[in-house]
Structure formats: C-alpha cells, structure tokens
Amino acid sequence: MAVVMFIGVTGLFLDISGTLHHWLSWMPKVQFLPALLALNFIIVGALLLLTLIFGRIYCSVICPLGVMQDLLARLNRKRNKYSYSKAVSWLRYTMLGVMVVAFVAGIGSLFALLAPYSSFGRIATHLLQPLWIFGNNALASVAESADSYAFYHVDAWMRGLPTFVIALVTFVVIGILAWKHGRTYCNTICPVGTLLGFFARFSWFKVVFDEGKCRDCSMCSKNCKAACIDYKSHTVDYSRCVACGNCLEKCKFGALKYAHKAVKKQEVGKSETEETVTSVDTGKRSFLLATALATTAAIAQEGKKVDGKLADIEDKVAPKRQTPITPPGSRSASNMAKRCTACQLCVSECPNQVLRPSVGLMTLMQPEMSYERGYCRPECNRCSEVCPTGAIQHIGEDEKSSIQIGHAVWVKKNCVAVTDKVECGNCARHCPVGAIEMVPLDENDEDTPFIPSVNVERCIGCGACENLCPARPLSAIYVEGHEVHREV
C-alpha cells in the first residue's frame, strides 16, 4: 500500500505527458493538509477516524514524505540502529503552534515550509523531475533516430532558485535524519505528525506489551524508527508510533501485539536539535557544490544553440510585474496565498513552462506565472485539475477563456513596429479572445506603423501576445496580473 501510494504520488510529480493525473489526481487530495485547506471535511474526518482506529498509519502509508524517509532509512544497512529517546514535545507543539499562527496570519510561505506533503512535492519537482526528464530526453533521442514518436524531448529548466535551494536543503536534512534516526522529522518537526499523534494516543488498535512474555532484549527499541518504544518500562509513546509493525516482526518472544488496549501514560523529554544544526551545515555544502555543477552545465548548454544558418535568438527576460499573475482557477491572490501549500504539483505539471515558484517573501514557493517560455494555452487546465488544496479550483476548458487573470500592457519603446519600422501584428494575430486590434500610431495618418490596441475588458491575461512578441529580450507587450480574477 505504502509503496503504491508513494509511486503514485511521485509518478504524478514526474509525469510529463499529462496522462497520469486523470487516474491519480485523487492521491494528493487525500493528503491531510491539502484536504484541510480544500475544506474537504469528509477526508479530514476520515483521516482522523483512521488515526483513532489504527494509530498513525497515515504517516506510514499515505504520506509520501514518510514513505520516502523509510526508503532512505532502508538504504542504511546497519542493523538495530535505533534506540529509545524521549519525545521533544516543546519543539513539536511549537511547530504546530507556528503552523497554526502562520495559517491564521496568512503567511503562506512559512506554512508551506512546514507542510510535509509539500516538502515532498518540492523535492520531487525540483530534484527528481529534472533527472526524470534527462532520462526521458535520452530515450527521446533514441526514439528520434528510430523514427518513433513514443518519447519526445522536454526541457528541464530551473524554475526558481530559492525553491530549489529549499527543496535541496529539506532533502538533505530529512535524508540524513532518516538515514541515521528514522522518523525524527515526523516526530519533532512535522505538525501533521504532532496533530495526528495527539489523536493516535487514543487509537483503538495500538502496539501493546505483554509484560509476561517480554525478556527485555531491547530488539524492539533498536528497530523502532520512531524511537518510541522504551523496553525497560514496557511503554510505547503512541503519539510518535507510526504503526509500521517493525517491532512486532523483530520480537522473538511474541511480547508485542497490535491490538486494542487502554492507553498508558507517556513522558516528556529533551531535544535533538543539535543534530539538526550539524546536518544543515552538510546540507549547505553539498548544495553549493550541486549548484556550481548545475550552473556550469547550464552555461555549456547555452553555447550550443548557434548554428550559423539562422539568426540568433536572444532569450526572453521576465518583466518586473507590479502584480504577480496567478493561474486561472485560483480566483485571487489572497485565495492562493491562504490555501496553497507550495507542493509544486502544478509547477511540475504545467506543460507550457508557465508556472514557477514565486520568490516573494510572503508567497515564497507558491506558483506564479510568467510567459518567457510559453503561454497559458486555451486548451489546458491541468493545474486546476491536479491542485489538491483548492488554491487552484477546477475550471472547465470553456470556462477558461472567460477568466481574466490579468491584462496586457503595451510598451511603445520595445515594439518592433516602432523600432524596426516593420509590419508585425503578431500579438493581435495570436490573441485567443480577439482583444487586440492593430491601429495606426498616429490616428490621423494611415501610413504610420500599426501598433496594438488592447481591449482590457476582453483581455484574459493568457500571455500569448507577450510570449509571441518578436521584441527581445523584453517583450513590447506584457501581462500585468490582477489581484482578484474576474469573469469576462
């Protein structure tokens, strides 16, 4: 189950063909925080009920970050590597508190930083997907030489440095913690773990000691990745137990059972923060190395484009938008800020290379749009189909062309009709809603260059004009976002 769920969610993040989400988009929607944010009380209730019956199996089976930690821990072949430690309750509850405060105060970035599913999403999008794409592109080259259309080339590009850094640091920190200490992250930092742990204490089924059979061999404690079994006092900290069942297997005497029994008291202990600090250091170092490598690779690729026969094309540069553009379906910047957990699923799904994580402090890592590499195509509604939290709400294809997410602004000094004295009109030609008309620069002189006149009432902000504008590196027409979307 855990593996199926994990592969499913990971597949969803890696998928570049846009087919998996038809079947798998329910998977992120049963994640706890996304469901909470989507105000999907049925799922939230079901998850709490699940915890009340079976304990924290959510953390073992449904949470992809949890499963990822287990997989990483498995790579460490050392046996009996764990030991019991006391719960770090002050940190746990502080984290939960911070999360709640962040949510209430609308600090989306802080909230997103703590959300476990989103952490996984960022790792999958920024670290795993590029590797996946490189593999795919290798296959695409083979397919091309064999005249097959089974695989096709996809660009891997740096969507946002800060988010990439955060994903990498998260991965390194969690990875090292998992490698050495199993589920430390889940039991000290993860607010979902803390919340579910609270309920898990009262769960119907739990791991219980049969004190008569126990020989105090300590095998259970040494194999508990949550470090929650104290074999000496024969107690299990149920707020931390993720019901993985490893202890049941390891106990040679049948002294442990997964059954119904009343709750016992549990204790509060000291911190493990020292570890966290050191591992951050290592994280930084390897990050620097990785970025250095990535940068040189990127530079090497740039040079290849020149071919002599064709005029060089300068890459487009994103303009400084006064208001960021959020994808259709997100309704407003505030809805996005409030409900998005920055899992990057929409970013990794976007087939037009439009969505990327924001770098703004308050909206850090949440998606925003820019049109240097493509534009928000009228037939595509993929981000709205996959978003698990309701930050981007589902919209139909026909609905899409009537949602105004921004409006186009013309910049005279960049327009080729003015600078190169050529006929152009490419923006008008490609506007899917016919909001642009070409008019003479001087209204009394038909011989002056024709320039676009944008009907901002009809413009939906899709960015076709901006993307297809021949002016480079800055377009002569660009889209300014709307804080609140409207219907046209």
Place this chain on the structure above:
Amino acid sequence: MKKISRRVFLKLFGGGALATSAALAACGGKAAGAKDAEDEYKNQVEPPVGKMTYREDPHTKNKISLLGYGMMRLPTMKDTKGGSGDEIDQDMVNKLVDYAIEHGVNYFDTSPAYCQGKSEASTGIALHKYPREKYHVATKLSNFSPTTLSKKASIEMYHNSMKELQVDYIDYYLLHAIGGGGMEALHQRFLDNGMLDFLVAEREAGRIRNLGFSYHGDIEVFDYLLENHDKYKWDFVQIELNYLDWEYANEINPDNTDAKYLYGELEKRGIPAVVMEPLLGGRLSKLPQFLYTRIKQRDPEKSAASWAFRYAGSPEGVLTVLSGMTFMEHLKDNLLSFCPLTPVTEEDKEFLYEVAKEIVGTDNIPCNDCKYCLPCPYGIDIPGIFVHYNKCKNEGRIPLEIMEEEYAKRRREYLIGYDRAVPRMRQADHCIGCAQCVEHCPQSIKIPQELMKISEFVENLRRNPVIKHDEQPQDNTDSES
C-alpha cells in the same frame, strides 16, 4: 537505424533471391547464372565508367557532360563546437568530385552565395588537382545585397570568385537569379552600374569563356534580356526545367512561368539551356507514397529521381542538367541515368505529366529548401517549417485530413515531429509577417502567408486533442488567407 538495416536486408535478400531463382532456372550452368544475377544487381547500383552522354556547346565546341554537379548542397559535418555554422565536409566533397570526374562529369556549378559563402572555396580545393582543361566551372555574380550593388563591389566579387576557385578564367559566368525583384533589380544590379558591359568586355578578354544568366521569377526580365540577344550574345541560359514546371509552373504559382515557354524561347535563338532544379530540391524524388509507387511500377529497377533526370536531359537543346548531390548514393543514382542517357519517349512524357498533374493536386508548398530566404531577422526557420509540412503531407500524415480514429495519433506525430524539426522559438507562430524574405525566394512563395496558414493549422491541432463532433474538420491549407 531500423530503416538502414531493413534496406540492407532487402538488398541482401533481393540479391539472394535473384541468385537462387537464377540458379534454379539454369540447372546446368549454375556458375554462369549466379554471375548474371550478380551483374544484374551491380548494374542497378554501380554506374559504368566511360559511358557518359555529352552535349556539344555550339559556341566553344566543348563537350559538356549531361550531368552537371551543383555545389549548393554540399555535405556538412554537424557543428558540435558551437561555432558559426555547419562546416563543409571537405574530405567527402573531394571524394564525391573525384568519383564524378572518374565517371565523366566535367561541369561544376557554384556561386559566392552557396553554402553560406563556403561553396566556391570548397569547389576550388576539390578541382584544383585536375588539369584545367578537364573541367568546366560555372559561377555567378550574386550581387543581391545592397552592399554589393556598386560596380566596384561587384567586380570585387567577380575577382574573388576566381581566387576562391583557384582559376584565371571562368568557363561559364552567370548573372545570378535575374527576375527576382523585376526590371528594377536588373537595372540596379547589372545595367545601371555598367556591370553587364564590364562582363561582356571580360568575355572578349577571354577571362569569361561563356556568359549567361540564371532566371527565376518575373518573365519581363527574361524577355528583355533575350530581346537584346543580338547585343549581349548569350552563350547559355540557366532555367528551371522538370516535368512539373514544363506546364504547371504557372499553375502552382501565378508569378512563375512554364518551362515550356522558357525552353522554347531559347531553342528559337539556338541558345543552349543549362537545367537547374530538375528534381525541385528533391520534391520529385520525395513524392507522396501513391505517386512514388506509380513511378516505381513503370520500372521497378529505376528510382523515382531517375525519371526526373532523364526527362530533364532529353531535350537536345539542354547542355547539362545540374544536380546538387550531397550523398554518394545520389551521385551514383544520377550517373546511372546519364551513363548513357536513355531519352524519355513520348509515352513516358505523357505518363510524367499525369504524375505532375497529381502533384499539383497535392497542394505542397513549393519550397526547395534552397535557404535563400535565410537568415530571417526574427529567427524563423522558414524552410524547416515548410519541409516538415510537405513531408507530412506527402506521407499522408496531415491530421485533419484523415479519419477520426487516426487523428490523435497523427496529431501527436505532427506536433512532436514539428518540435523536433524546428525549435519552438523558430516556429511559424513567431513570424511577424515583415515579408523581408519574400523577394529572396526563387520560387516566389508568399512566405508570410504560408507560415501563417501553418501557424493556424498547428494552433488548431494544439487546441483540439480530439476532433470535436459538432465541428467540421477543416483543412486550413486550402483556404487562401
């Protein structure tokens, strides 16, 4: 990979089958039978030496090989170092030229404009080791650019050609592509600056042995120059001639003139014709499948291209037929058509005109991939876009024209193939319609309009992953915009 191995397999299998059947048929003379089959096979791929058909130049009495080597599509090595473009594969050029000369080719046609300006030097290197009288070299005054319009700049171009080709006289010198830009361009390039008078004087001085012109486009210019034949004494004229352009050039593009008329005018005046575009940049070889099959059926042992070459070489007034041969296989196949030439019969001609009629019906974009339109200032890969479109069209893979169940597959293939052939930033939707390319197109294609049609067609594909039932699938290529 697949294709090559299959071809090799078929060759082997075909050869083997022939050998076996021959062996079976002739039980007694086994060895002789097998040998026949082997020869039969070899005859299909290896041109004989010493069998080339030659035509006599009425002016110089030179014997010119009926196959001329066009140096516009020379083999290149893929540029992997990020330099300024693909480098010419000089070793391969030498090899091709050596093989051609060995098999009797003695006419080589180049221009300062070919292969991004690298063709003349490459031709010079390949030919230099041969005695000067063994080969005839043709080059052109390609003064299209405003910077080369002055007499001084044009003369410099002429002298530079001699230097690059490492020769002290030029056998055949042409006013390059007159007709493009109409009479105005003719005046600017050759008449008003005195270049034509200069070239006539050079001919008298013996540094140009034959003076002529190549023609595309506006017929007024062609007629004007021929009306003044008494004054300029054209030694030859280079025209487009093939079984499609013979009667349908005008039908494909109203600005073009049928080869029948052009050739007729030359014949009247006894001017030999040098034929260019006998294969229309490969379009008469890369035919739609059903036409390809029809041509193959007429003679299964001959290529589709061979018919185009034999057709172009058949009229007695043709001095030589130029072919831009990039690969050894092209060269061998073409040599087979001219060593010696078997002229096409009247029946053959009728058959080819039938094929031509069908080609006109397929509505291809008449782009020959000559790249004269490049570079587009906005970076569009114009020929790349047209070639991919024609290819899909000819293979019957245009999504909107076929059955619904095939649509999704064809759509995917078209879009993926398009991205592979042309990078996104160089695709048709980036064309702004500035029309700077139009005057450079020898085929007078209305490039911006055609690009916009393709852009619209691709946009339709992108928007519709499946054909919608309430909408009639429409073929944008048919509607004039």
